[in-house]
Amino acid sequence: MKAVIREKYGNQQVLKIGELPIPIPSDNQVLVKVHASTVNAYDDHLLKGEPFPVRAMNGLIAPKNHRLGCDMAGVVEAIGDKVTKFKKGDEVFTCLADGNGDDAYSEYVCVSEDLLVIKPRGVLFEEAATIPMAGLTALQSVRDFGKIKAGKKVLVNGASGGVGSFAVQIAKLYGGIVSAVCSTGKKEFAYSLGADHVIDYTKEKFINDTVKYDLIIDIAANHTFSEYKSILNEQGICVIVGFSSISHILKIGWSILQTRNKEKKIVISTAKNSRIEDLSFLAAQVNEKRIKTIIDQTFPLNEIQQAFQYFETQHLKGKVVITMNEGNDTDE
């Protein structure tokens, strides 16, 4: 089978397409023929070995895992002897991050049956692949860390990318009044996601404004907590999703210590990418057209370098999708 392989950390040029044997599922695993994956900041961090803490967990000098890719949607091809929940032909998707393989950029993967979720028939493979990392991060940031309630005023900073486009829609789903921060060219797009107000960061300032929010979802990572504090209501929560540098991480850590037991809180979103009930929930919302998946561009597996190069422009509208098998990336 074709698979993306890299032997060292680096930019997209270290990514090569290699030939590997099709893996054999163990007793509790399912062999999935992969149809689609995506590029996430998470994959980009693993590719480069940056920021430095990534290397502490994944290999100091060179990556221990030579494979990449966390979001995955495909079809069950074979099952292990003890698998009870899936059968050949089932359409499934999941997130393979955090030690669950990180090997979705390939034609086949073996996945524990406990990690898989059935993909609704009405959701295309490419759409399903956009959901795991970005959708789960957005859902858990807004609902769990942000404790959203109907009528609360929500600011999403970085609203038009992979996580942000889900965050705006999820905040609306839970009844929030949403202000979306994006660049000029994305204003109409942000409104189309359901935003009540759109702030063009190239022309308007929202820090030190008189408008205050109950919940701030910070994906762009370009303001300090003191700045956000100035636009948070009492009892407001600022959820940090995006990170820009080690010094940004340290400042956030310091702010968390300082805001313990205070009325305005800062929390870091540590989304759980293997929470399958949340994946099922999101897939159902997409299937019932309450949330739309947004695909900026699709690349075939053999253009993986171009896909990462495109991702790194950092001005995406939704997700960058990778398709594995030419000609079979739609529902059969």
Ligand SMILES: NC(=O)c1ccc[n+]([C@@H]2O[C@H](COP(=O)([O-])OP(=O)(O)OC[C@H]3O[C@@H](n4cnc5c(N)ncnc54)[C@H](OP(=O)(O)O)[C@@H]3O)[C@@H](O)[C@H]2O)c1
């Ligand atoms: N905590 C977690 O569990 C978790 C999980 C996933 C991702 N993340 C983090 O979340 C961040 C974003 O991920 P993503 O996948 O959504 O990235 P993405 O798809 O590349 O989107 C980034 C967005 O940032 C916007 N942006 C750039 N400059 C901006 C500015 N000055 N003000 C406001 N928005 C700006 C861009 O919009 P414009 O084109 O309009 O500028 C773009 O849409 C990354 O730092 C990633 O590491 C965290």
